[in-house]
Amino acid sequence: MRIAFFKSLLETFKADEDTYFLTGDLGYILFDELKAAAPERFYNIGVAEANMVGISTGLALCGKSVYCYSIAPFLVMRAYEQIRNGIAGNRLNVKLVGAGGGFAYGKEGLTHFALEDISLMRALPGMTVVVPADPVEAGLLATQSHQWQTPMYIRLGKTGEKHIHETPPEFIIGKGxxxxxxxxxxxxxxxxxxxxxxxxxxxxxxxxxxxxxxxxxxxxxxxxxxxxxxxxxxxxxxxxxxxxxxxxxxxxxxxxxxxxxxxxxxxxxxxxxxxxxxxxxxxxxxxxxxxxxxxxxxxxxxxxx
CATH class of the missing domain: 3.40.50.920 (Rossmann fold)
Known part of the structure; x- marks a missing residue:
């Protein structure tokens, strides 16, 4: 899912000079093309998720469209106060992209389980929560999410998920x-x-x-x-x-x-x-x-x- 999502996002990132991407010291090979396309709009904030969300808030307050990425429990739980007060509280154009939903990082243990993230994000006023089912949907979501101007939490898997769709389906945010x-x-x-x-x-x-x-x-x-x-x-x-x-x-x-x-x-x-x-x-x-x-x-x- 991650590969499909960011491959699709790459074209948007190249085309829109107001789109910024932030990562919490993750996904080096995954983001090589994003970084090469516009290094001035790609920030590796390091292992500092709360700070990353704070920077995303500042960029969005300046009118930028921001994608903020980390492993789901690190992104959602470590930075929950900043997400609540900065992004959700101001209904900002920030897409929080959490990888490793559920047990995707199961071998790493409880610290990497993402089992409460949807509940936490669902509780925030104005937060859209989307969970694509396969790589095809993830790619479609990357394109649609850029048109969404309010906060969104995107929960991705990891890698190797099976394809449900042989051809692109009618994927519409908010419609089952x-x-x-x-x-x-x-x-x-x-x-x-x-x-x-x-x-x-x-x-x-x-x-x-x-x-x-x-x-x-x-x-x-x-x-x-x-x-x-x-x-x-x-x-x-x-x-x-x-x-x-x-x-x-x-x-x-x-x-x-x-x-x-x-x-x-x-x-x-x-x-x-x-x-x-x-x-x-x-x-x-x-x-x-x-x-x-x-x-x-x-x-x-x-x-x-």
Missing amino acids: MTLLKGKDVAIIAAGTMVQRSLEAAGLLRKKGVSASVINMHTIKPMDAELVQELSQTHEAIFTVEEHNINGGLGSAVAELLAESSYNGLFRRIGIPDELKREIGDGEYLRGIYGLNPEGIFNTITKALK
Whole structure:
């Protein structure tokens, strides 16, 4: 995802002299072309995330369009006060790009887990939160995000994610994407969980359960119209996210369903409130928490019984 996002962003960066890029001492090879294209608009701030966000705030207050990059927990949690008071408080044109969502950096342990970032960003007034599901979407988001003039948090994976789309889809910030239509259950997923939810839907189909799969790439503002439609056509709705079940995708959908008086079955699938004492690569950890296709399938079938 990262490669696709920054490859797409490069053309915008070259064309717009008011676009600046900041990194927290990360992504050297990844950003070589950006730096070469306009070194005067590329800043490596070092391992000083709060300072990086402060500089981004100053640039945006001067009318610049700013992209600010680091590993998700470092960017979001270390600099949360600066993001809240500077970027969100002034509704500035800053795109916060967090890499390594969920367990992408699983081998590095708890310090590198990004399991609360969506919840934190969602809580900030005026902050748009977008989680692309594959490299194709990441590239489209890079282009669209530049047209967005208010704060945005972009949660990327790492590298090696599978392609969901063979051709560029209709990707619109704020509009969910129906990838599979079914009649029994609806699975609303985001990011890395979209591809796994599609596989889980295939397992459900073998058991006679017809599932819709929704790619809810924009967590905020969420596509309330689509959620309302699903509530009227499906007797069971599940959310799947590589994030704590509190405050993320599941919570956002639950709020909309509660306000629409949905009386069907609803369950959140994600990281529970208590972490296990496990470290390993992303796939291993997703399996531990039931966030692989088989785990999603098992949770849904158990709930349906």
